Amino acid sequence: MKDPKPVSSAQQRFTFTRRNFFVGGVQAAFGLLLSGRMAYIAVAENDKYTLKAENNRVSLTLIPPRRGWFIDRYGKPIATNRADFRVDLIPDRIVDQSGTVATLRKLLNLSDDDVERINRELKQARGFQPVQVADGLDYDSYARVSVRLPELPGVSPRQGFSRFYPSGPAVGHLLGYVGVVSAEEYQESKNPLLITPGFKVGKDGLEKAFEQNLQGTAGAKRVEVTARGKIVRELATRPDTPGKPLRLTIDVDLHNYAARRLGRESGAVVVIDCLTGDILTMASMPSFDPNSFSDGIGVTEYKWLQQNRRIPLLNKALQGLYPPGSTLKPMVAIALLDLGIDPAETIFCNGGYTLGNRRFQCLGRHGTTNMADAIKVSCNTYFYTMGRRVGYDAIAPVARQLGLGQEYDLPFISQRYGTVPDSAWIKKKYSKNWSQADTLNATIGQGYVLTNPLQLALMSARIASGRMLTPAIVAAKRPVAAALPYAAEHLALVRDGMDRVVNAGGGTGVASRLPLDGITMAGKTGTAQVRGLGKGGGDAWKYRDHGLFVCFAPVNDPRYAAAVVIEHGVGGARAAAPVAKDVLTFLYDREKAMATLQTLESAWGGTPEERMARELSEYQISIGTTSQKTSDNDA
Amino acid sequence: MNSVIPAPIAGLPWRIMLILTAMSIFGASVLYSAAGGNFDPWAGKHLMRFFVFLAMALILSRLPMDFWKAITFPVYGAVLILLITVEVTGFVSGGSQRWINIGFMNLQPSELMKPAIILAVAWFFDRLPPSKISTMDALWPPVLLLSLPAGLVLIQPDLGTSLAIIFGAVVVAFLAGLPMRWFVGAGAAMVALIPLAYFFGLEEYQQRRVLTFLDPEADPLGAGYHVNQSAIAIGSGGFFGKGFLKGTQSHLDYLPEGHTDFVFATMAEEWGMIGGLALLFGFFLIFKWGLNVAVNSQTRYGQLVAAGMTCTIFFYAAINLMMVMGMAPVVGIPLPFMSHGGSSMLTVMICVGIIMSIERHPGTRLGQFG
Structure with a gap:
């Protein structure tokens, strides 16, 4: 608008009209800009803002x-x-x-x-x-x-x-x-x-x-x-x-009964269905109350569980490893028969077996003993002799075939599978040669042999059924298991030996005969040394021998197989077999079994829950709950 | 024309009255929804005020041009005194106060200054001989007229109104024909001064608003809350809107100031882009009318006043819409005909009334001897 001459009124009118038009144009431009902006927000970004509005609202x-x-x-x-x-x-x-x-x-x-x-x-x-x-x-x-x-x-x-x-x-x-x-x-x-x-x-x-x-x-x-x-x-x-x-495959009533029947002992009971391999019971006691864990367990209760020498936090049925002791003898007998040993052949037991300058003890003087008698009376001498004759490398495959030392595909996070030793294993693990003494020990289920209670029950079920049963915990239809590669008459012979353990005079488990008409149980006792042979009794609890028992019933048509392990129970016949008897009795006559349990529990001081509550409160008093000093436990 | 309608009624500016009424009714319906489907507390008052102010505007339209010229300086002086009074009262009572209680309503003098400054600056340029338009004589009187009220409003502090006053005066000066290079120069100087103004001229809360404007999602629950919620309301409305009375942002109180400054967001949520375009079209008609009145006016004073008043209304609408859509920092400026609020509607309707008066009295061309 630079103009050297004075501006006239008319020129000003012209300027105004032009600039007025310009202002109108600017206004229209703003109108377009705002329309565009609105279209962008409301149409292009509609989804985003709709979602945000919903997030606000809801x-x-x-x-x-x-x-x-x-x-x-x-x-x-x-x-x-x-x-x-x-x-x-x-x-x-x-x-x-x-x-x-x-x-x-x-x-x-x-x-x-x-x-x-x-x-x-x-x-x-x-x-x-x-x-x-x-x-x-x-x-x-x-x-x-x-x-x-x-x-x-x-x-x-x-x-x-x-x-x-x-x-x-x-x-x-x-x-x-x-x-x-x-x-x-x-x-x-x-x-x-x-x-x-x-x-x-x-x-x-x-x-x-x-x-x-x-x-x-x-x-x-x-x-x-x-x-x-x-x-x-x-x-x-x-x-x-x-x-x-x-x-689950569990029979919860049986499972609860087994858990209660373990009483104040520390141990495990596993019962397996001989037709399917279903695990009917897998009890491990003492245990923790999952209800209080699920509520967020208190420091004191957790500490009490941790410090308990019976290890209530350990699932003994799967994570507890024990020398199986004499419960292995039926398995060894199958191996011997398979290797051609005549079951009628007798061995003279004079109370032990001498290897070089070392004496291997038998628990009695059984005199002239054939295979069936050796199982019945649990004669170590017979098995020492025979085991040495065939060698343990010939027995170990049968132990594995029957389930020992094997891993099972069960949905438990932590399992331990034990050991079935042989010469290759000892070479790899300890870089030494397998000795005759190792054979003798392994033959009677001592030494390097370790199993968990589930494996023992499975071994018993496989012997009883003659089939390659696999254990299962989740209920499902599964194909019938294949037969074991052993002669039926061999298995029958061993089952007969186990029958005589419980039902024949002089058997180690006769005290635990089933109190039922027409139904009998076959079994095998075992006593696993914890410390040196012959010191099983007396002494402090933690040095006592473990008591074990494997069994199946009914004898003539096996339906149920079980294993019972009582930690530091002194002996299989004394501690484990009575538990097995009551658990199997429960399957056939609940009232009778419950009556036995109630008598026992009144002597023990109530059900596991009642005893746990009392022990926990005693523990709380002993450490003084009001002034307790607890470190951070990773509960 | 042989009409059955009596001349006084037929002579009313029906077209613009209809547009204004339609927009105010639309505004009232939005306020009705914002109150959860009630005429109380906003919609009823809004309509009532509109019709009172429309009557006032029609009365103003009957007043002749000479009247406006005659009262220009008395009005300007009176409003200036009111502004000083507000400042002094505020100083005495120890707080910022923008209004005077005059019994039946709270009067904001700064609002009245918007039309008053336009009248004053237009009056000056009307009197200025055309030959002096490129001289310093054309510059310092309007600057003086402007800086006093603008300064007083700024220290209230009310940046929005202060800018509106400056904008009105500058537009009139621009239309009056001040050399273009002055505006270009002033514009360049302003751009250079923006950082200085930001750091030394703005209160902390104003600085925060500017930062928020630049990045509204940085602090969605704090300073950016208004803008974000407004965008959510507009954005979730989509093209057709959620439907009348179905807005969630406004009804569940997520949108703050949904009946005043952010009334557009309330509207857009329920009426969608369709409503927004209709509203913009309404404003377009109003501004077109105002600028046409200016062009058709035969007097320089009438031209400048009509265009200046139109631009004042435009300033309200443009800044409010830009703010609501996240294109300008949050300044407290309401949306004409839509927002609830007496003072701003009074100002806008005074502007409308004066434009109507100019339309009714185009005058005769006076030439350079006027």
Whole structure:
């Protein structure tokens, strides 16, 4: 607009019109710009913002799925879910931790142990991970906490389900337990379900192995909320899909009976179905109560379990390894027959066997003994002699064939498989040669031979059925197992020897004959040395010999096979065989078996639960719960 | 024309009245929805005010051009005194205060300054001989007229209104024909001064708003909350909207200020892009009308005032929409005819009334001797 001459009014009008037009153009440009911007937000990015609006509007609370049940072979529940009330703490929202915990302690009558655990878990918890204060609460406790919520930020009471094991400690080792997801596990998957209060995963045993089957699908509660968090209305709630029940081969009544029958002893009972290989019972005692583990176990209780010399945290049926002792003799007899030894051939037992300048003891002076007698009276001398004649390298394959030292594809995280030694094994392991003494020891189930109770039961089942049964814990239809590669008359001969152990005069197990009409049990006792031969009795508990017993019944048509191991039970006939007798009796006559058990339990001081509770409280008193100093246990 | 309609009624500016009424009814319906389907507390008042102010505007439209010229400086002076009064009262009471209670309503003098400054600057350029338009004589009086009220409003502090006042004056000066190089130079100087103004001229909360504008998602729960929620409301509305009374962002209180500054987002959530385009089209018609009135006016004063008033309304609408759509920092500027609020509607309707008056009194060309 640079103009040397004075500007006229008309020129100004012209300038105005032009500039007015320009202003109108700028306005139109803004109009287009705003339309474009709006189109971009509302149309191009519509999906993104629709989602954001929904995220604003809808607040989603996950409903933890109910865990699938464990049921036994007859459909009876082994692990279920119990409706209960629970109280959790959300660490992020707590204002005054010690005050809140103190108030909760008063309201819920928490023990020192609980408070300790809560404080420990609060210290370890990430901000988003709820810490359980208590579950399995009754309505009154729940209501007491609920009314005081306004003054207790971070406290979250709710209704839910918790895992319940009706059999308590009896199924501790079998099923394992469930627990809150650890911070590490959450970090791996970031699945928000994992940190939903009340959600638990399997931490051990079958609970852990079948986590995927049991978990189910979470439900979701959807509510419309305002910006200030006020709930406007409930939207459609998707219910949870409970996990599928898992049917086990276990007969839970028999299993519970076996666990209780073990009494104050430390040991295991395994019962196998001779037709299928199904594991009917796999009891290991003493045990822990999976209910208290699943509730978040207290420090004291955990420490008590850890310190107990009977190792309640060890599943003895699968993880306990024992020298099988004389329970191996029927197996050795099969090997001898297979190698051509005449069962009628006799050996003279004068109370032992001399190898070089070393004397190998027999437990008696059995005189002239053939194979069947040797099994009946458990004559070491016979087996020393015969074993030495054929050599252990010829016996070991039969031991393996019958299941010893073998690994089984069972869904348990931790199993130990034991040892069936031979000359190649000793060369590899200890770089030395197999000696005659090793043969003698191995022949009577001592020395390097180690088995777990499941393998012993399986050996018994294979001898009884004559089939290559494989053990199974999950119920399923399976093909009939192939026959063992041994002559039927050899197996019959050995089974007859086992029959005479229990049912013939002079047998080592006659005291444990079944108290039933028409049904008899065949078996074999075993006593496994813990320390030097002949010091089995007396002495401190932990130096006593293990008592073992393998058996099957009925003799004429074997249906059930079992193995019983009693740690430091002194002798198989004395400690293990009576347990086997009562367990097999239970299969045929429950009332009779229960009557026996009740008499025994009244002498022992109650059921395992009752005894555990009493021992725990004694322990708590002995260490003084009120002033306990506990280090951080990785419970 | 032989019409049955009496001349006074037929002579009313029906077209623009209809456009304004339609927009205000649309605004009222959005406010009705924002209140959860109630005329209380916003929609009813909004409509009532509109019709009162529309009547006022029609009365203003009857006043002749000479009247406006005559009251220009008395009004300017009075509003300036009010601004000083507000400042002093605020200083005495120890807080920032922008309004005076005059019994029946709270009056914001800074709002009244928007039309007043346009009248004053237009009056000046009307009197300025055309030959002086490129001289310093054309520059310092409007700058003086402008800087006093703008400065007073700025220290209230009310950046938005202050900018609106400056914008009105600058537009009038531009249309009056001040040399283009001055505007280009001033524009360049402003760009250079922006960093200085940012660091020394803005309050901390204003600085934060600017930062938030540049990156709204950096702090979605804090400073960026308004803009983010607004974008969510507009974006989730899509092309056709969620439907009347079905907006969730507004009804569940996620969208703050959904009935005042962010009323457009409330509207867009329920009416979608269709509603947005309709609204923009309404504004387009209003501005086209205002600028046409300016071009058709035969007097220089009428031209400048009509165009200046139109641009003031445009400034409201443009800044508000840009803010709501995340293209400008959050400044408290309402959307004309839509937002709930008495003072701003009064200002806008005063502007409309004056433009109507100019339309009704185009005057005769006075030539350079006017």
